[in-house]
Amino acid sequence: MNEAIRPGPETQPQSAVAPRISVVVPTFNERDNVNTLYRRLEATFAGIPFEVIFVDDNSPDGTWEVVRGLARADTRVRCIRRIGRRGLSGACIEGILASSAPCAAVIDADLQHDETQLPKMLALLQSGEFDLVVGSRYIEGGSADSFNRQRAGASQLATEVAKRVLRVKVADPMSGFFMIRRDRFEQLAPQLSTQGFKILLDIVATAHGELRVKEIPFTFGTRLHGESKLDSMVALDFLGLVLAKLTNDIVSLRFLLFAMVGSIGLVVHLATLKIALDVFSVPFPHAQAAGAVVAMTSNFILNNFLTYRDQRLKGFAILRGLLLFYLVCSVGLVANVGVAFSVYDQEPIWWLAGAAGALMGVVWNYAMSGLFVWRKR
Ligand SMILES: Nc1nc2c(ncn2[C@@H]2O[C@H](COP(=O)(O)OP(=O)(O)OP(=O)(O)O)[C@@H](O)[C@H]2O)c(=O)[nH]1
Ligand SMILES: [Mg+2]
Incomplete structure (x- = not known):
């Protein structure tokens, strides 16, 4: 012994x-x-x-x-x-x-x-x-x-x-x-x-x-x-708690932050697309792909810093997390486009179909990121 x-x-x-x-x-x-x-x-x-x-x-x-x-x-x-x-x-x-x-x-x-x-x-x-x-x-x-x-x-x-x-x-x-x-x-x-x-x-x-x-x-x-x-994050936590209690825990701070980061990602995507097209004269499919990769990467960094700061990935886990995040978001994109197509098929209203697809994408990305990328150890 x-x-x-x-x-x-x-x-x-x-x-x-x-x-x-x-x-x-x-x-x-x-x-x-x-x-x-x-x-x-x-x-x-x-x-x-x-x-x-x-x-x-x-x-x-x-x-x-x-x-x-x-x-x-x-x-x-x-x-x-x-x-x-x-x-x-x-x-x-x-x-x-x-x-x-x-x-x-x-x-x-x-x-x-x-x-x-x-x-x-x-x-x-x-x-x-x-x-x-x-x-x-x-x-x-x-x-x-x-x-x-x-x-x-x-x-x-x-x-x-x-x-x-x-x-x-x-x-x-x-x-x-x-x-x-x-x-x-x-x-x-x-x-x-x-x-x-x-x-x-x-x-x-x-x-x-x-x-x-x-x-x-x-x-x-x-x-x-x-x-x-x-x-300064304490203020954010506080607002999240107030919101969660007001909505009977339907809206969580994490989801709101995730969605906010997603919206920033859209701006990053469009900016990258524009720069790639105008400054570097890259063909559209390549420019679009570059926009997607840059946006996913910046979303990952922001989520790691903000949305999941209590479970922040560090060291080698960042690389593994990033690759998983790319995977999750790629499937999310397929889900987004699939839902948008089927809504548009039923009701050809572009903004309704677009919004339904985007909502599907963000819910999928959020759920899967929590499960696989920033999962509780
Ligand atoms: N386990 C754990 N304890 C924490 C964490 N953050 C703060 N604490 C503890 O919670 C208590 C309150 O934190 P403080 O930083 O003192 O907060 P505060 O008293 O509002 O702020 P000050 O007036 O500046 O000290 C302290 O005992 C901290 O050590 C945390 O993430 N995990
Ligand atoms: Mg104290």
Whole structure:
């Protein structure tokens, strides 16, 4: 037997006490923060049986290694290391589903949330009066002083949009600090989006007012170590979530982005065709073929960068993905032309036939790209 896995004297007896609260901590490059957070949680929950689950998306800084170190010394700590996936919402969902206490909290690793509020949040859930307790920056007593003006404005705008468009009654639906009864969470989990940054908004919007929510104020502090993971794509994620919830999940952000990239591809195709014809005097069939190849390539690059950024292909996988994408799109083109022909046969209206063919093509390309090119590993 390997020495490293043989039980040694340091092996500790299994804890007989079931946790009353599971704390889920999504992490990406938070190596320098996890020890401090763990110590603070331990101090906060003195006397309350708890477990803490770090969900790390294979951080390049090796956050998962630090968490493993903690887990070896304390069985209340666990590490979920996800490979080939990125995303805050998905990490939180996976963490809560892997937890075992009747209540689960989500808290950032960078110590911007006030962990000393957790026992109070737990007591509120245990009172049986509430299903969800939100740590709120936007009610009396709460604040987000660490925000600069630009970020404060963006956060407030998004909060207003969420409240009005999705009729969400929570003052701070964008908070990343909350605690929920796990039975309620498990009911909602199948409808939640794993893409994006706004898990609480998703939970509240998906529940359609069925959750009994309590908000408690807290002060959003400044990040202890490391860098923010917020980027301009967060706005896109947010819009995608609003749209998905508005349309009962019929329209997904991914599909919209895919279709948008497809439209850009059409412009690229026509521009290449024109340049090939006018500048290089290439015969039409060759120019048309060049347009198609350039458009497919640029669509692939944009989709890899934007539509599937959480599953972005890297290294050699890019080449393999590109070849598969060419194949998928070629079949999509045949499907497009086939449908357009048969519609035109029934009803000789050029734009109707053209649109039906294009729709068929984009749906085919989208479905097959998800299955074969950017498939979940
Ligand atoms: N597992 C996982 N965790 C993530 C991901 N993106 C962010 N996180 C974690 O989610 C928490 C919130 O991310 P932050 O970058 O701090 O976002 P923020 O608090 O809104 O932004 P700052 O105020 O700039 O820190 C942190 O604990 C991050 O490590 C991700 O893709 N996967
Ligand atoms: Mg943060």
